[in-house]
Amino acid sequence: MTARRRRAHLAVRAIVASSMLVAVGVAASPPVGVTTRSITAAPRLVADEVSTAPTSLGLAFPADVYWDPRAATVATFDLAAAARLKTVRLPIFWGLVQPVDAGTYDWATVDRLVDDASSRGLGILASIGSTPVWAAAPGASGPYAKPADPAVFGRFAAAVAQRYRGKIGAYEIWNEPNGTAFYNPAPDAVSYTGLLKAGYRAIKDVEPTATVVGGALGAVVDSATTANPVEFLRQMYAAGAAGSFDAFSFHPYQYEVTFSAGWSIPNAPGQQLTAMRQLMIANGDSEKKIWATEFGVPTTTISESRQNEMIGDFTRKWKELPYAGPIFFFTDRDRATGNGVVEDNFGLLRTDRYAKDAMWTVAADAYLGVPTTDEYTRFQEQRPDPSWGQLLSPVVPVGRSGTMARFYQNVGLFGTRAGFIRSPAPVATRLAGLGVFPLTAFANGYQDIAGGGRVYYSSATGTHIVGGGVAAVWTPAYGLAVTDEVPQPDGEVRATFEHGYITWTVAAGGVATRTS
Incomplete structure (x- = not known):
């Protein structure tokens, strides 16, 4: 606490003490070290x-x-x-x-x-x-x-x-x-x-x-x-x-x-x-x-x-x-x-x-x-592009990682250890809800995220997240994901893409299959 705030706290304590005594009909004096001037109200509206x-x-x-x-x-x-x-x-x-x-x-x-x-x-x-x-x-x-x-x-x-x-x-x-x-x-x-x-x-x-x-x-x-x-x-x-x-x-x-x-x-x-x-x-x-x-x-x-x-x-x-x-x-x-x-x-x-x-x-x-918070000052240094749309949120934490984010109409801006990274708004909302953040720039419909996974997005396919095992065998030929990873009865997980699907098991790892 700064010296100025400490003085303000002393002044406020005097004010509250006065209000307590006035309420029961007793005149109050400010405590030692707090002058009457220091608790005088500012010019009013x-x-x-x-x-x-x-x-x-x-x-x-x-x-x-x-x-x-x-x-x-x-x-x-x-x-x-x-x-x-x-x-x-x-x-x-x-x-x-x-x-x-x-x-x-x-x-x-x-x-x-x-x-x-x-x-x-x-x-x-x-x-x-x-x-x-x-x-x-x-x-x-x-x-x-x-x-x-x-x-x-x-x-x-x-x-x-x-x-x-x-x-x-x-x-x-x-x-x-x-x-x-x-x-x-x-x-x-x-x-x-x-x-x-x-x-x-x-x-x-x-x-x-x-x-x-x-x-x-x-x-x-x-x-x-x-x-x-x-x-x-x-x-x-x-x-x-x-x-x-x-x-x-x-x-x-x-x-x-x-x-x-x-x-x-x-x-x-x-x-x-x-x-x-x-x-x-x-x-x-x-x-x-x-x-x-x-x-x-x-x-x-x-x-x-x-x-x-x-x-x-x-x-x-x-x-x-x-x-x-x-x-x-x-x-x-x-x-x-x-x-x-x-x-x-x-x-x-x-x-x-x-x-x-x-x-x-x-x-x-x-x-x-x-x-003013320190994180707000840092984010203010990032000049928003008009394409981001209007600002919707303050600077807020994402999960427990210490990463902070700010949300606009069309973009989420994440302040990561690697610098500021943007995600399309639907992606940013999904990531924030999971408490994770992007690691790479969003490009060609996807970006890698904390925890080893990857998020895919387009307005046509929606927002979908897969794990690192699936992402490791994916190529652009498969298109974007149209589902998240879905658990299967035999213990594998499957993510479906525009032109195929990829399964992952502990034993076999990722296996990709083209369908179109």
Whole structure:
């Protein structure tokens, strides 16, 4: 840790200590060696601005913020402002503001939260969601029931925008509509797109400069209660979502491995992010950013130290994405530290407001700037050719070899001991999924790979991998592989090529047979 970062950590510790004491009504002084000046917040944004930079760090609040004592929420807003976090994501629950009918509003709690946050110079992303009973669709139930009429939702969104002009700079339409937990009775991309279109028009009519964020999709897989965000976005575009959002949002939660290490795992957040980005490019939205409006790691099955490592990895890798927007960490404080319940242990602070390791890292990154990784600097020296297409990934590890890679639309770039080697995108994706990397340049439809194998590829034949024994007897006369190695009943393996096949056994080695 540099001397500058050590000083920042001391300053942040003073800030957190103050927030702990303010929350219980006790004045706090900075510790010895940390001056008041050193913990003074940087110049703030204009109240209704929300920074769209990937290095803009903020806090995402859960529903609890509606019922927490004001002293607790004020202490967190003070902490966020003093630690130079730029933004907060606040829920605005339609079901709580209009619980009775379309003509009756209760703004008291929202007014308090918005005023307390904006008066501290914090940009606000308002996440509008939940449905009053009177506005729910038939058959839908609970606080997150599907609304019956998008136009009614749009009128509420307009009322929110009108009331908080000059205080709220960005509006997110709903939260995780690709899961039944937040969209009852089932995820419905077409219905959600109706809400998005109505909300976008309504907000823009009132506040044309406001940013409207669509999506807020969870990083889930298809199940009885959830819908993969990639397919959900595909259906949104088919339903006419284009033109009805200024930015898209995603919740790339991943608890087992770091964001970067999980990039090549099928259906992991990195893979989903890549696929959604490609959909946005294909639908003319390449200039729009993807915001991480929730990200966090619960300290239930992992240590606070590991939480810190995973959050630090996410922040640094998110910064490397040219299409990334701001990050909102979920959340400020545990509901009940150590109770074993995942949802209760996402906080950067423990329940008693004692800071976890990740709080120091997030605040130091906000205070000094998110560090640039060494591997990013190395890869930046490689000038991309326009034929590579747009950049899709940060620099991420491939397997456990120490090799790093970066993925574009048409090419994967691997940083190996022999230098930088490119593979066609389908090859690069396949290799990364297996945790291996290329050893030779891709030429004439193939390249050799780590572990002694070879990968063959063309758009007509697909991507196929064979072992070294098969590759050793192959000649161009056999054409490209049209299958991987397939185990046979007698213990041999066989790979089929365009003009023949090659078998391999321990006893005989590779045997090639031409068929055409």
